[in-house]
Amino acid sequence: MKRLLVLVALLIFTIPVFSQVPCEQIVRYKISAQLLPEENAVTGKMQLDWTHTSEIAVDKVYFHAYLNAFRNSSSTFVREVNADPKPFGMFDSNWPDNGWGALDISAVSASCKDLFSDTDLLPSLEFVQPDDDNKADMTVFILSLPEPVQKGQEIHFDFEFTTKIPYLGIRAGYKQDFYMISQWFPKIGVLTDKGWNCHQYHQTSEYFADFGSYHVELTVPNGFVVGATGEMSEPKPSGENTVYTVTQDCIHDFAFTAYPKFLTKTAQFESEGLPPVEIKLLYLPEHEKFADRFLDAAKNSLSYYGTWYTPYPYKQLTIVDTPPCTKTASMEYPTLITVAVSCNEAKRNMSPEWTVMHEMGHQFWYGLVASNEFEEPWIDEGFTSFSDIRALNAAYGYISHYKYYLERKGFAIPYTFDITLDPMDRRMNRYRNAGMVEPVNQPSWEFATYASYKAHAYDKAAMMLATLENLLGTETFLNVMQTFASRYSYKHPTTQDFIDVVNEIAPEPMNWFFEKILYGAADIDLMVQDISSKPISPVNGLDEQGKLYSNTKAGSGYESRIVLKRNGDLAIPAEIAVSFENGEIVHETWDAKDAVTVLNYNVDSPVYKVEIDPEHKIVLDTDTSNNVRYRERNSFAAMKWGARWLFWLQHLLETAAIFS
């Protein structure tokens, strides 16, 4: 009887515990790892329990070995970086001897109940290149199983591995005694009903993985300050080392950092209707003045995104302020983000806040709503880029235009102008400057350049969502976003899933809107091309009897002609405001289906001004400066700037006279 009572009690106490896990935990990682600073390496033992959830049987299992991207100069990643080195710099022959990164697996075995037990799979390990057939690339490997496994079966893997951290590696790397360690363990691919989804590591691509639980024990030499994904228990001293134990359910990645010089600051996020979150900031001593700004931005992000989309479900968040020039900043990992700021920040540049809000956006669009960042990067980057601006505007308002004088690596003298900007303008500027139009929805490595990838997956996607909000109205739009976020939290939605949610909630299907942006290379630029008004001419001619007549009264008022033009293949209906000189304003709607539309008015007053999209709803409009046109010329602004320019040139000439 006692046993029965104990069993019942156990069931009562354990059911709620299990029911708190809101996701399907396809993977369960248990890792024990040690950081070896003298070798810039991590050694680890990993147990992975993986559940087969697909409809197809598999006899091979795909794994990512991301850090092999830094193994040699012929990896796909390094080739791509060197072909387009502007964003990250070249990996060249000056790479230090010990600077290469690698993931070496020294042992791997697997067991599957009733099928095979403790089978050594190391001999079967084979590197494959599903994306580009580049044999030098070792970022994906497969293990061959002795027997095919079916849906519902579980495989238990035991790995032993050594990870060599790359010097100044991109996203993961070390510099001096700073370590940002991500994508460092053998990470299983995603098995879908179409087979394995496990892409090579590309310059532009980030990640895609199944949700699950992580239990990680990190052994780090004493003196380091450590931050990691997940909930960290009290560190335990162990001789010259300290052991940090971290656990977390329902995440799809694990990263950690270690640096002796980090200072720590914590804050508690509390907001009505949202779960509390403990925020831990690891920051550089030189960035003391930014610490509160980082924390404030994180709280604002949790509040806005939690209200607009879905509450942040984890109990903690770690923000890592990475040292300069380490290429590890501005990254997102579950419950951990990396940010960077410069001591030379221009005033109201809002860079610290913007970085935090962007990476915090990824906690929702990537962390929770975990789309495939390889194949459809616009979903997480575009949603996040849209969200960061929406939150930045809501929390801080405008930003200022600035210039960095004598700017070079690690140096700048900031100068802030008395010119305010909408942060979304920066996205449009970057999009325009990329000088390319491609489909927004395509695999990350298929964009023509890194700049084009950023311009489309981040900027154009963000502007598309901003335009969508204006077209649907904020209430409907937030309903869409909330539905999408809650329906696909802990899942892997696709572009079509999002379009389906929009069509489900919007008053009318919006396929026309997405089609040309996501799958086509379409832009939109609406412009007022010409305005003319002239007094209506007297009516002359022959009447019905053939007599000559002239009617001056019939000709009173003005005959006005307005030519509207659409450049680009994307037609979005726009509002038109026609102002007349007598103060009257006529509002029209232009469907913009025709490339050229002529509006004619016969009214008492000539046209004064015509404005397309006066509320600037079409954020995708690539040139809003031609949206407003006056009928009459005014040259004052040109004269003013001409005078400014003349002064600059005269000053330049006199400055150059130094060389005379």
Added chain:
Amino acid sequence: MKMIKALRNGLNLVIEHYKMVPIIYVVNLAAGLLLAIPFTSQLGKEIAFKGVRDDLTTGFNVDWWSVIQASKEGLINTLRPAIDGGFGPVFDNLELLLSGGFTRYSLVVFLLTLVYISIAAFFNGGTLALYADEKRSYSTGRFFSLSGFYFHHLFALALTMVLLFLVIYKFLHPALFSVIDAIAAPLMSEKAVWWLNFGGYLIFALLFVLIKIVFDYAKIILIKENHESSWFCIWLAFKFVVGHPLKTFGLYGLLLLISAAVMLVFGGLLEIINPTGIFVLIILVVLQQIFIFIKIGLRLVFLGSQLALYGQKKSVQVKVKKSKIKS
């Protein structure tokens, strides 16, 4: 004290020959207008009917500007927010001095700059010759004829200096900063990296000033002592500057301080004036032109003061020689 005296004497020279300043100013204005008129015309065509003219009347429109940068060619592409106000244009031009890249804005602007340097070299001859003339008599005809007389020497000096700076910008500047980058690469402190770079710019600025001073005294020696060889004058000037580093650098520093003070006053004034009507625009233009006029005057004060300092030195040497003969 000698520096102050040289400065005072230099100022007196400029005042005594004040008619030179408007001549140089008119040339400067004409050169500026040569490109400012087509610039204004191009800008007018772009914005005269557009709504963006309202933004540009009251401030700036960065979004429109980025469209212009991506889609337009010609002088309009050199428009930028930094030329607004009083400090932005000055900072932009100072940045060019410290980083090179004079072709950054426009090839036409660069070519005009080269022509203007030649014209300035032309006027330097007349200016220094008249300043060195103890009769202190000025006539515009003489100013031009002396300018013409010394032009080939001063043009050769200017050309040498431009070529020297070209080499410095092309090779020394990158070499200096590649050393700094190598030192900075392993550093973890952002501030340390910043100061290291600042030090690099400081070294470059000092080198810049050294070369500038040497060439200034080369011009002075060439005219004051009627040397035929420009190269020899550079050597003599170098010896003079190295022999009197405190006085020569001190005087130059003093003159730079005065220039900075003038820039602060006028830059500040131009910064706060934002014309939205024609009357204030006229006030702005007048102030801008006064600033340029004073800047030209200050350049001549630089020459006059350095000439005076060199003259002091020579007279001391002469006195010493005379006293030796007597004894």
